[in-house]
Amino acid sequence: MAKLPKYFLWGGAVAAHQLEGAWQAGGKGMSIADVMTAGSNTQPREITNGVLPGKNYPNHEAIDFYHHYKEDIALFAEMGFKAFRTSIAWARIYPNGDELEPNAEGLKFYDDLFAECHKYGIEPVVTLAHFEMPYHLVTTYGGWRDRRLIDFFLRFAKTCFTHFKDSVKYWMTFNEINNQCNYMRDFSMATNSGLIFSPDATPAEHEATMYQASHYELVASALAVAAGHEINPDFKIGSMINFTPQYPASSKPEDVLMAQKAMQKRFWWEDVQTFGKYPRFMEAFFKRTGLRPDITEQDRQDLAAGKVDYIGFSYYSSNTVAASADNPWYDFDGVKAEVKNPHLQTNDWGWTIDPVGLRYSMNWLSERYDLPLMIVENGLGAFDHVEPDGSIHDPYRVAYLKAHIEQMIKAVDEDGVDLWGYMPWGCIDLVSAGTGQMDKRYGFIYVDKNDAGVGTLKRSRKDSFKWYQHVIATNGEDL
Numbered sequence: 001m002a003k004l005p006k007y008f009l010w011g012g013a014v015a016a017h018q019l020e021g022a023w024q025a026g027g028k029g030m031s032i033a034d035v036m037t038a039g040s041n042t043q044p045r046e047i048t049n050g051v052l053p054g055k056n057y058p059n060h061e062a063i064d065f066y067h068h069y070k071e072d073i074a075l076f077a078e079m080g081f082k083a084f085r086t087s088i089a090w091a092r093i094y095p096n097g098d099e100l101e102p103n104a105e106g107l108k109f110y111d112d113l114f115a116e117c118h119k120y121g122i123e124p125v126v127t128l129a130h131f132e133m134p135y136h137l138v139t140t141y142g143g144w145r146d147r148r149l150i151d152f153f154l155r156f157a158k159t160c161f162t163h164f165k166d167s168v169k170y171w172m173t174f175n176e177i178n179n180q181c182n183y184m185r186d187f188s189m190a191t192n193s194g195l196i197f198s199p200d201a202t203p204a205e206h207e208a209t210m211y212q213a214s215h216y217e218l219v220a221s222a223l224a225v226a227a228g229h230e231i232n233p234d235f236k237i238g239s240m241i242n243f244t245p246q247y248p249a250s251s252k253p254e255d256v257l258m259a260q261k262a263m264q265k266r267f268w269w270e271d272v273q274t275f276g277k278y279p280r281f282m283e284a285f286f287k288r289t290g291l292r293p294d295i296t297e298q299d300r301q302d303l304a305a306g307k308v309d310y311i312g313f314s315y316y317s318s319n320t321v322a323a324s325a326d327n328p329w330y331d332f333d334g335v336k337a338e339v340k341n342p343h344l345q346t347n348d349w350g351w352t353i354d355p356v357g358l359r360y361s362m363n364w365l366s367e368r369y370d371l372p373l374m375i376v377e378n379g380l381g382a383f384d385h386v387e388p389d390g391s392i393h394d395p396y397r398v399a400y401l402k403a404h405i406e407q408m409i410k411a412v413d414e415d416g417v418d419l420w421g422y423m424p425w426g427c428i429d430l431v432s433a434g435t436g437q438m439d440k441r442y443g444f445i446y447v448d449k450n451d452a453g454v455g456t457l458k459r460s461r462k463d464s465f466k467w468y469q470h471v472i473a474t475n476g477e478d479l
């Protein structure tokens with residue numbers, strides 16, 4: 001008997017700012033991604049004050065998908081994709097974010113893109129906010145620290161839902177909404193929520209602002225879900241969470257408790273989006289710390305009225321944490337609590353490789369939320385080498401994906417998890433979000449461009465391309 005459903009959504013995932021390029025084409029406004037420079041494994045990306053001369057901004061051109069999408073979608077179709085996850089660049093639709101009327105040229109680009117997908121029977125799976133709000137909303141309103149952002153986002157969401165009512169069925173509101181749990185990381189604050197802090201801002205200020213911004217995003221997400229269901233009752237609108245499970249460093253009860261508390265602190269966003277209310281442990285945390293975000297009675301009603309239909313999540317790796325005597329509240333702090341897991345290898349960027357963790361994550365999400373799941377990111381960032389004849393041998397990528405798909409199938413087949421699809425990240429090479437590199441590659445399709453921004457942008461098939469094509473053709477029966 002087949003282990004995966006017949007209509008399983010095999011595909012791949014990308015995000016607008018990481019591949020489209022054409023940052024000023026078709027009336028697009030500047031986004032937060034347009035002021036982020038290229039970094040590296042050791043050098044964080046710089047978030048500059050506007051676009052400055054002499055800096056390398058890799059998202060400006062990216063892989064120029066804006067002008068190459070027909071060729072790229074034809075390659076996805078050749079691999080047999082049933083689904084393609086991308087995002088809509090908010091600043092293509094509302095260049096400044098606070099206009100009343102959308103930019104028709106921006107809508108047209110996505111009309112053409114989605115039509116091209118449907119030509120091959122590929123279902124678009126679309127994220128509304130994937131790490132790139134209009135920059136004007138950052139400079140004028142301070143990003144999501146301002147309640148007015150709810151209205152701006154809702155207008156953007158309604159415009160997309162109405163305009164793409166018949167061309168898109170699967171939606172997600174905010175990409176990896178929980179990444180901001182790392183509230184001391186400038187990158188997460190800027191990309192998730194458009195929050196820029198002065199260098200002397202205290203950790204407490206970072207933390208308080210993050211909880212406030214998150215709350216407004218959750219309200220905006222819930223209002224969007226409710227509006228979307230009204231516009232088209234057939235829509236499936238999901239949340240999108242980065243799921244990095246937290247393992248206890250040992251069987252010591254304090255370590256186990258630390259891991260549980262770390263999971264709560266990383267994943268409470270999902271509780272709100274699924275159950276429509278804040279979980280008890282967060283209410284207790286706000287009470288204890290005085291970090292009381294502005295939450296109105298109306299907000300609570302809105303949260304309850306906009307529960308998601310499914311859970312989209314990314315899975316790359318797991319973390320391991322230990323309790324420490326100087327943390328009596330077991331308050332999760334990634335940097336402090338994290339320890340090395342002696343059972344796992346890491347990639348060149350230090351991310352653990354843990355296929356069993358995917359099965360664990362699917363079980364965790366399924367038993368806690370009892371909703372259908374969609375794996376909308378998974379993959380291995382790696383350096384690739386182009387042979388003199390142009391071929392690219394990437395057995396490490398195949399090994400990673402194969403091991404994860406095996407665990408994914410066990411979760412469905414043996415554990416009964418309801419899973420709609422699998423869309424590995426960066427199905428075509430693109431700009432890394434975290435580092436801004438091109439040479440941190442995830443793709444089945446190679447793109448000739450390096451970290452310095454030099455290359456012909458020519459596309460070519462890696463060995464993994466043929467492999468994934470066969471996986472899809474056999475619906476995962478032959479890996």
Ligand code: P53
Pocket residue numbers: 015018131175176242314316377381425431432433434435440
């Ligand atoms: P890059 C951190 C941890 C987990 C997922 O990441 C993350 C990040 C951000 O660095 O982001 C997601 O490109 C995100 C994508 C991103 C992908 O994972 O840093 O949704 O936009 O490209 C991979 O290797």
